[in-house]
Amino acid sequence: MSTTITAAAEAERLIRCFDPQASLVEGGPDHLVLSPRFGRLRRQHPLLAASPHARGVEAAWGLARHNLLTCRDRSVQLALATYEYRVRLELRVALASLQDPSFDLIRHGHALLDRRGDEKGGVTLRRESFWIRSLPPDPAGFARFEVGNSFLLPITDEAMLAESKAMW
Secondary structure: OOOOOOHHHHHHHHHHHHOOOOEEEEOOOEEEEEOHHHHHHHOOOOEEEEEEHHHHHHHHHHHHHHHHHHOOOHHHHHHHHHOEEEEEEEEEEOHHHHHOOOOOHHHHHHHHHHHHHHHOOOEEOOHHHOEEEEEOOOOOOOEEEEEEEEEEOOOOHHHHHHHHHHHO
């Protein structure tokens, strides 16, 4: 039984990992994503994203993710870097698997990294940051690869409280 995580669901998970109190407001002409933590870090209003109703809820979460990850505010960048968890794994793959057309090394690497991130409750920061490199084969005849990516660890309420005290 496999569960497929959509881009919108992953975006929502990332926002809620950054701020568990983030909320979606389906108001007036727009869907709004509000994050008290984002507002507090930037010392501005908590609006993270606004997306027209016609584009759907998925667009609002996706835009919020984009706005969070591209925010140039130093305090937001520092918060993301502070709770970033880098995962690096070595994969051993049988040559027969590499020759099988149904085997996708990139999808396999993502799945293993996601599993390691899930162990810590993390959410992938940027799927496009995934990297893979070849290593020399091992003596048993397996091909070896190293894969890696970065995850955002959940930020606890206690950490946010301590952070807010330190900011003022």
